[in-house]
Amino acid sequence: xxxxxxxxxxxxxxxxxxxxxxxxxxxxxxxxxxxxxxxxxxxxxxxxxxxxxxxxxxxxxxxxxxxxxxxxxxxxxxxxxxxxxxxxxxxxxxxxxxxxxxxxxxxxxxxxxxxxxxxxxxxxxxxxxxxxxxxxxxxxxxxxxxxxxxxxxxxxxxxxxxxxxxxxxxxxxxxxxxxxxxxxxxxxxxxxxxxxxxxxxxxxxxxxxxxxxxxxxxxxxxxxxxxxxxxxxxxxxxxxxxxxxxxxxxxxxxxxxxxxxxxxxxxxxxxx
Amino acid sequence: xxxxxxxxxxxxxxxxxxxxxxxxxxxxxxxxxxxxxxxxxxxxxxxxxxxxxxxxxxxxxxxxxxxxxxxxxxxxxxxxxxxxxxxxxxxxxxxxxxxxxxxxxxxxxxxxxxxxxxxxxxxxxxxxxxxxxxxxxxxxxxxxxxxxxxxxxxxxxxxxxxxxxxxxxxxxxxxxxxxxxxxxxxxxxxxxxxxxxxxxxxxxxxxxxxxxxxxxxxxxxxxxxxxxxxxxxxxxxxxxxxxxxxxxxxxxxxxxxxxxxxxxxxxxxxxxxxxxxxxxxxxxxxxxxxxxxxxxxxxxxxxxxxxxxxxxxxxxx
Numbered sequence: 001x002x003x004x005x006x007x008x009x010x011x012x013x014x015x016x017x018x019x020x021x022x023x024x025x026x027x028x029x030x031x032x033x034x035x036x037x038x039x040x041x042x043x044x045x046x047x048x049x050x051x052x053x054x055x056x057x058x059x060x061x062x063x064x065x066x067x068x069x070x071x072x073x074x075x076x077x078x079x080x081x082x083x084x085x086x087x088x089x090x091x092x093x094x095x096x097x098x099x100x101x102x103x104x105x106x107x108x109x110x111x112x113x114x115x116x117x118x119x120x121x122x123x124x125x126x127x128x129x130x131x132x133x134x135x136x137x138x139x140x141x142x143x144x145x146x147x148x149x150x151x152x153x154x155x156x157x158x159x160x161x162x163x164x165x166x167x168x169x170x171x172x173x174x175x176x177x178x179x180x181x182x183x184x185x186x187x188x189x190x191x192x193x194x195x196x197x198x199x200x201x202x203x204x205x206x207x208x209x210x211x212x213x214x215x216x217x218x219x220x221x222x223x224x225x226x227x228x229x230x231x232x233x234x235x236x237x238x239x240x241x242x243x244x245x246x247x248x249x250x251x252x253x254x255x256x257x258x259x260x261x262x263x264x265x266x267x268x269x270x271x272x
Numbered sequence: 273x274x275x276x277x278x279x280x281x282x283x284x285x286x287x288x289x290x291x292x293x294x295x296x297x298x299x300x301x302x303x304x305x306x307x308x309x310x311x312x313x314x315x316x317x318x319x320x321x322x323x324x325x326x327x328x329x330x331x332x333x334x335x336x337x338x339x340x341x342x343x344x345x346x347x348x349x350x351x352x353x354x355x356x357x358x359x360x361x362x363x364x365x366x367x368x369x370x371x372x373x374x375x376x377x378x379x380x381x382x383x384x385x386x387x388x389x390x391x392x393x394x395x396x397x398x399x400x401x402x403x404x405x406x407x408x409x410x411x412x413x414x415x416x417x418x419x420x421x422x423x424x425x426x427x428x429x430x431x432x433x434x435x436x437x438x439x440x441x442x443x444x445x446x447x448x449x450x451x452x453x454x455x456x457x458x459x460x461x462x463x464x465x466x467x468x469x470x471x472x473x474x475x476x477x478x479x480x481x482x483x484x485x486x487x488x489x490x491x492x493x494x495x496x497x498x499x500x501x502x503x504x505x506x507x508x509x510x511x512x513x514x515x516x517x518x519x520x521x522x523x524x525x526x527x528x529x530x531x532x533x534x535x536x537x538x539x540x541x542x543x544x545x546x547x548x549x550x551x552x553x554x555x556x557x558x559x560x561x562x563x564x565x566x567x568x569x570x571x572x573x574x575x576x577x578x579x580x581x582x583x584x585x586x587x588x589x
Binding site for chain 2: 099
């Protein structure tokens with residue numbers, strides 16, 4: 001369509017590349033320098049020292065445990081989402097009852113509810129049921145807030161299954177449960193992986209619910225660990241940045257291998 | 273139909289029975305799931321999002337310190353809120369953050385999105401790198417930038433021509449500038465993605481016709497690309513408004529609302545009242561203000577944009 005190169009936008013794109021990449025470079029290069037070396041050279045210079053001590057410091061200052069907690073939360077959230085969203089989306093796409101379409105509208109509205117808005121009652125609720133400072137208490141609201149967008153994404157996938165297939169199943173006398181297991185789930189694999197990756201990202205990066213709903217070190221997740229590390233050892237910048245780097249590695253790995261699912265999830269979020 | 277457009281269109285199909293696709297609405301009702309299938313997720317969602325939304329309204333009329341039971345105090349929290357100078361300031365600051373966020377991110381992400389929509393291989397690789405900040409947690413990003421901007425060990429020490437004495441977070445203007453910049457760093461990729469998807473949908477025939485009529489690149493951008501992106505601009509702006517209102521982690525970690533109360537935006541003020549001063553009644557009142565503003569703006573934009581009716585920008589083609 002456009003054959004002439006667009007130099008202006010091209011230059012802008014390269015400047016923005018620098019703005020995105022330089023901080024990430026500074027971060028990485030700092031983590032492999034000694035504290036003294038980093039302090040003497042300054043962040044923008046080329047490193048003159050090399051060490052892995054910062055990563056050792058980060059892991060020994062508790063991040064091993066925080067990682068385990070974050071993994072537990074992430075697995076719990078993804079599990080709940082995969083358990084709850086497919087039947088819901090199936091009902092939204094295939095049910096003829098008005099209740100199902102009312103429910104869909106409710107979930108659309110739910111997109112507009114920010115977590116901050118309900119954090120006080122959620123805190124009250126979690127306290128009342130005795131889940132304060134318990135990872136399950138973080139998993140439940142995090143999963144709940146992932147539901148609307150995941151429902152919209154998965155309903156979209158399920159709508160693309162042609163009605164003829166359902167009718168063929170029904171002709172053969174299949175119950176809704178059988179159609180769900182034999183037809184809907186196998187044909188929604190793309191959508192299922194998108195919502196799994198997307199809800200995992202939300203759980204991994206979650207901050208507000210853990211901040212409000214946990215307290216002790218044994219339930220601390222990675223994001224809170226970073227915040228805490230910064231308040232306590234803010235002066236140890238290479239160590240701090242090593243912890244930040246470690247927190248990013250799993251997400252970047254997923255990005256490398258499941259880029260499509262991730263981007264689609266985010267596009268779904270954008271289309272809301 | 274791209275993935276960007278797809279989820280937006282679908283709600284419209286859901287609309288009334290009359291608008292539904294005959295193929296999915298009609299046919300036999302044998303073998304269709306009842307709405308029971310929707311119940312587990314709905315109950316779960318209601319418990320953690322809808323009931324708390326009603327509860328937050330109720331709690332705003334109570335006094336509760338986290339211990340014991342909330343006590344009804346009538347309008348006391350609300351009266352205090354309207355006289356609270358920090359609250360009023362926080363609303364102005366939130367507005368400022370939203371406006372500055374839109375002004376800085378929108379032109380940049382349109383430009384990058386339209387550029388990235390081209391099919392060249394290098395653009396695909398660059399877009400993959402642009403995307404990285406979006407994957408990182410706000411906590412990690414804030415901690416990273418706080419370290420990068422450290423007055424003693426950070427970038428300001430090496431770039432004094434730009435940062436002066438280096439204590440960028442020490443003044444209100446500096447702190448606001450940092451928060452706006454970090455917001456831009458974090459969220460521009462997301463909005464770029466929206467525009468990239470939308471720009472790919474613009475029919476090439478429009479550009480071909482324009483070139484035949486002698487329109488240059490700039491003219492094509494303003495006369496074709498921008499008008500065609502209208503729906504995406506609306507979506508993107510609505511997300512910036514809601515996102516800006518609820519910005520929290522970056523403020524907490526980068527500035528802690530300071531210097532003084534210089535960056536205490538409404539969402540952060542809510543957190544402080546509820547979880548630092550343990551005044552959950554006032555915190556709930558502020559939360560309700562947030563909900564009302566964000567819902568009102570979303571509704572207004574949805575109506576203005578015709579999102580609920582899905583007017584097509586391709587009509588007449």
